[in-house]
Amino acid sequence: MNDQPKPILEMLGITKRFPGVLANDHVDLELYPGEVLALLGENGAGKSTLMNILVGLYRPDEGEIRMRGQRVEIHSPRDAAALGIGMVHQNFMLVKTMTVAENIILGLSDLPFVPDIREVSQRIRELSQRYHLQVDPDAYIWQLSVGEQQRVEILKLVYRGAEVLILDEPTAVLTPQEAQELEGVLRIMTAEGKSAIFITHKMEEVMAFSDWVRVLQQGRLTAVRKTAETSPQELARLMVGREVLFRLDRTECVLGEKILELHNISATDDRGLPALREVTFDIHGGEILGIAGVAGNGQSQLAEVVTGLRHSTQGRILIRGKDMIHASPLAMIRAGVSHIPADRIGMGAVGNMAVADNLAMKGYRGSPISERGVLRPRSILEFAQRMIDAFRIATPTPQTRIKFLSGGNIQKAILAREIDACDGLMVAVYPARGLDVGATEAVRKMLLSQREQGLAVLLISEDLEELLTIADRVAVLFSGRVMGIVPSTQTTVEMLGLMMAGVPLADLPVSTPTTANA
Amino acid sequence: MRIVFEKRQSVSRQAILLVPVLSFLVSLVLGAILLLMSGVNPLAAYAAMARGTFGSVYSLSETLVKAIPLMLTGLGVSIAFRMQFWNIGAEGQLVLGAVAAAWAALFLHGVIPDALLLPVAILAGMLAGACWAGVPAGLKAYLGVDETLTSLMLNYVAILLASHLYYGPWRDPQGYGFPGTAQFPAAAWLPRLWGRAHWGVAFAVIAAALLWFILNRTRWGFELKIIGENKTAAHYLGINIARNVLLALLLSGALSGLAGACEVTGISRRLQQGLSVGYGYTAIIVAWMAQLNPVAVLFVAVLMGALLVGGDQVQMMMGLPASMGLVLQGMILFPMLAGSLFTEYRLRLIRREPVAKTPTATPVPTSEVQS
Numbered sequence: 001m002n003d004q005p006k007p008i009l010e011m012l013g014i015t016k017r018f019p020g021v022l023a024n025d026h027v028d029l030e031l032y033p034g035e036v037l038a039l040l041g042e043n044g045a046g047k048s049t050l051m052n053i054l055v056g057l058y059r060p061d062e063g064e065i066r067m068r069g070q071r072v073e074i075h076s077p078r079d080a081a082a083l084g085i086g087m088v089h090q091n092f093m094l095v096k097t098m099t100v101a102e103n104i105i106l107g108l109s110d111l112p113f114v115p116d117i118r119e120v121s122q123r124i125r126e127l128s129q130r131y132h133l134q135v136d137p138d139a140y141i142w143q144l145s146v147g148e149q150q151r152v153e154i155l156k157l158v159y160r161g162a163e164v165l166i167l168d169e170p171t172a173v174l175t176p177q178e179a180q181e182l183e184g185v186l187r188i189m190t191a192e193g194k195s196a197i198f199i200t201h202k203m204e205e206v207m208a209f210s211d212w213v214r215v216l217q218q219g220r221l222t223a224v225r226k227t228a229e230t231s232p233q234e235l236a237r238l239m240v241g242r243e244v245l246f247r248l249d250r251t252e253c254v255l256g257e258k259i260l261e262l263h264n265i266s267a268t269d270d271r272g273l274p275a276l277r278e279v280t281f282d283i284h285g286g287e288i289l290g291i292a293g294v295a296g297n298g299q300s301q302l303a304e305v306v307t308g309l310r311h312s313t314q315g316r317i318l319i320r321g322k323d324m325i326h327a328s329p330l331a332m333i334r335a336g337v338s339h340i341p342a343d344r345i346g347m348g349a350v351g352n353m354a355v356a357d358n359l360a361m362k363g364y365r366g367s368p369i370s371e372r373g374v375l376r377p378r379s380i381l382e383f384a385q386r387m388i389d390a391f392r393i394a395t396p397t398p399q400t401r402i403k404f405l406s407g408g409n410i411q412k413a414i415l416a417r418e419i420d421a422c423d424g425l426m427v428a429v430y431p432a433r434g435l436d437v438g439a440t441e442a443v444r445k446m447l448l449s450q451r452e453q454g455l456a457v458l459l460i461s462e463d464l465e466e467l468l469t470i471a472d473r474v475a476v477l478f479s480g481r482v483m484g485i486v487p488s489t490q491t492t493v494e495m496l497g498l499m500m501a502g503v504p505l506a507d508l509p510v511s512t513p514t515t516a517n518a
Numbered sequence: 519m520r521i522v523f524e525k526r527q528s529v530s531r532q533a534i535l536l537v538p539v540l541s542f543l544v545s546l547v548l549g550a551i552l553l554l555m556s557g558v559n560p561l562a563a564y565a566a567m568a569r570g571t572f573g574s575v576y577s578l579s580e581t582l583v584k585a586i587p588l589m590l591t592g593l594g595v596s597i598a599f600r601m602q603f604w605n606i607g608a609e610g611q612l613v614l615g616a617v618a619a620a621w622a623a624l625f626l627h628g629v630i631p632d633a634l635l636l637p638v639a640i641l642a643g644m645l646a647g648a649c650w651a652g653v654p655a656g657l658k659a660y661l662g663v664d665e666t667l668t669s670l671m672l673n674y675v676a677i678l679l680a681s682h683l684y685y686g687p688w689r690d691p692q693g694y695g696f697p698g699t700a701q702f703p704a705a706a707w708l709p710r711l712w713g714r715a716h717w718g719v720a721f722a723v724i725a726a727a728l729l730w731f732i733l734n735r736t737r738w739g740f741e742l743k744i745i746g747e748n749k750t751a752a753h754y755l756g757i758n759i760a761r762n763v764l765l766a767l768l769l770s771g772a773l774s775g776l777a778g779a780c781e782v783t784g785i786s787r788r789l790q791q792g793l794s795v796g797y798g799y800t801a802i803i804v805a806w807m808a809q810l811n812p813v814a815v816l817f818v819a820v821l822m823g824a825l826l827v828g829g830d831q832v833q834m835m836m837g838l839p840a841s842m843g844l845v846l847q848g849m850i851l852f853p854m855l856a857g858s859l860f861t862e863y864r865l866r867l868i869r870r871e872p873v874a875k876t877p878t879a880t881p882v883p884t885s886e887v888q889s
Contacts (some may be wrong), residue, residue: 309754330756339754347754350747361744361755370737376737 006069008033009164010193014063016049024048025219034190037197038210042436046219047199051166055087084163088153088170090234094141095226101137102490104156127158131185143271145296167198171205183209201436203232215239250470256285259456260425265315275301277480283456290471291460291494299460300478303429307339308332336424340431346412351403355395356384358402358413362421387416388444408439413448426450429460444470464493478502541857545850552849563832570763570831573825579713583824587777589722590802592819593729594773596810601766607669608774609798610676611647615775616782617680620644620699620789623706626789640779647775648768655767659760686791698790701733708784716784725773729812742766807854825850
């Protein structure tokens with residue numbers, strides 16, 4: 001018994017109730033030094049709650065936490081940090097108007113009154129090189145892409161020398177290459193005797209990253225497995241409770257009229273630097289055009305230009321042949337463009353308003369939700385109930401504030417609203433990011449049914465499998481430029497990967513240059 | 519056993535009603551301690567306060583006199599605050615509204631029919647208040663200028679402009695040197711209900727009902743709510759933020775301007791020194807205490823009005839120093855403001871079980887699944 005290593009962290013019988021929900025029901029957890037533990041479960045299974053308890057954002061109603069065998073009370077993230085526990089949240093906790101270096105030292109307790117930012121920047125540069133987390137310490141957070149922001153979050157923990165690193169769906173915003181790099185980071189850290197817990201619902205990641213896996217279902221711990229002794233199939237079954245099919249039927253679709261046309265569109269990012277360079281493509285009705293690329297290569301700017309949220313600096317944009325250059329977001333909405341934004345909580349929904357209100361936020365301009373400028377509360381409720389049923393949005397009532405729903409259900413509500421309002425083009429940005437297997441399947445099915453109804457879909461995704469499964473054609477963005485557009489049936493992950501790394505389609509060392517441009 | 523302070527998932531109706539009442543009781547206890555220390559019987563003092571504010575028809579009218587401008591400016595401020603537009607210029611908007619109403623009453627008399635004089639004076643006041651709020655609103659909406667500074671600075675401009683007018687060009691030649699204009703013609707007097715309480719209270723009630731309807735039942739109100747909650751989402755949903763903020767602020771200023779117009783046509787019947795006793799600033803407290811709810815603003819304004827009158831009463835009746843009235847007002851306000859926290863948060867007692875149960879993981883999941 002004595003040669004057994006002692007766990008660095010134990011959570012015993014953790015129970016957490018929210019009004020109306022039992023988020024954690026006597027959950028146990030053990031973590032040993034040098035070990036990576038995967039916490040697997042569907043949306044709303046209680047993974048994030050459990051980890052938020054560990055970092056002191058929530059207090060458990062019952063149960064106790066032991067660190068190195070000692071019982072500890074964690075009242076705040078500062079307490080957690082002092083114990084060497086740090087977390088990278090799904091929604092980043094960064095101050096947008098401050099620089100990377102400032103964010104990293106923010107909240108450090110042993111900070112001098114006037115911190116030497118240059119010294120901090122130097123140390124950040126060293127750490128970012130050591131862990132391959134490329135970030136400019138002097139850049140402002142608002143200037144960074146989501147992927148870069150995550151690197152800052154990880155650097156923040158590394159900088160503070162956390163012993164237990166908690167990562168909430170870390171790979172959701174990363175490319176396959178970046179995910180591999182993250183695996184490298186974890187390997188270096190575990191070799192140093194540190195340990196990590198990562199929250200995920202992707203079986204491949206559990207298999208690749210972890211030593212142990214704990215499965216949560218509806219707040220309860222339902223299984224503990226050694227990763228080496230389980231399989232993705234078993235994990236999927238344990239997580240969902242039924243066999244999951246990963247196949248989707250993509251029927252042949254007749255191409256309709258040309259709905260969206262971009263001609264030589266260029267645009268700048270928030271810093272005024274070029275973000276899109278002479279982007280040209282079109283999408284027909286009944287077609288899904290996928291956009292692949294490493295985060296920060298112009299995808300968000302592309303979505304913003306097409307939805308009227310950002311003005312292009314040159315080029316032409318047409319919807320159903322009509323010139324829409326510098327059209328306002330409202331003009332784009334009126335032209336039938338729907339938008340599922342990447343930032344669900346920040347942009348796609350109004351957290352403090354009811355689910356019903358959020359569902360009505362596209363339809364409120366006209367009948368039946370409003371008549372001559374006056375809202376009709378009964379119509380809002382009826383519409384909401386219809387959407388809640390049709391899209392299986394799990395909400396206590398339509399009047400519940402939407403921020404109390406799980407991420408997957410917020411996304412379903414946004415999808416419901418946008419799909420209902422869509423009349424031509426659907427711009428979907430990372431629509432399945434962070435969703436569990438069931439919800440992902442639902443989202444993809446919805447996009448396919450949009451296509452079958454003759455609508456055009458612009459699907460921006462970092463998931464190459466997803467693009468190859470549901471897109472008709474895939475365009476690859478690198479540094480704001482389209483590297484090539486290929487039919488999804490005539491390409492491979494490797495080909496896309498090369499283009500994502502900046503090799504134009506014309507230069508690909510492929511024997512059959514299928515430059516089919518539909 | 520442990521006490522947990524946690525955010526309420528939904529604001530309960532009971533809490534909305536109960537919290538102010540309990541806070542008020544705490545206020546009274548704190549005030550009583552203070553009064554005891556000054557050697558005054560607190561019960562006698564509170565009785566004097568109650569008599570002086572709600573005890574008679576006359577005292578009720580005096581409470582209303584103070585409450586009416588607080589209602590109107592409180593409504594104006596709350597609509598601006600709902601847009602997260604920190605309009606602290608209600609005072610200036612009120613004063614400028616009073617100036618414009620005075621101008622109409624003094625200089626349009628005989629020019630337009632008498633029957634139109636009062637409506638025109640009131641509309642002029644609203645228009646002036648709207649324009650005065652429109653300046654910081656326009657600067658903010660189109661140029662991104664911080665509204666707290668601009669709206670505050672414009673208060674001084676309006677107050678000094680008013681005093682320039684009643685000390686200088688508009689001063690009553692027969693006024694024995696008293697700083698103020700001549701009395702308005704009777705056609706420009708806002709009718710009184712009883713005592714000095716005037717019809718402004720009807721304007722305030724109508725304005726509150728209208729605001730409630732706009733915010734809860736109209737498309738425009740829906741857009742205002744979204745803007746107030748999340749500007750990024752508003753932009754994404756195709757809502758014109760600049761135009762809506764500007765429109766809401768014009769409405770906000772018009773309400774404060776209306777307060778000023780009512781003050782000069784209903785109370786003083788002339789533009790004179792001592793026009794506003796900081797109603798525009800007290801309105802900020804009123805708006806917050808009412809949680810920006812237009813209907814609640816009416817009641818909170820009456821309470822604040824009573825506090826203003828009651829403070830004066832205690833001071834006069836009990837022979838306390840003048841500052842004591844102010845201290846007492848503050849003492850009463852403080853728990854009420856602090857108490858509003860409990861409408862959003864609640865305390866919960868948790869009993870810790872003697873031994874934490876640690877059931878081992880049940881290995882096989884059940885077949886029932888909720889997606």
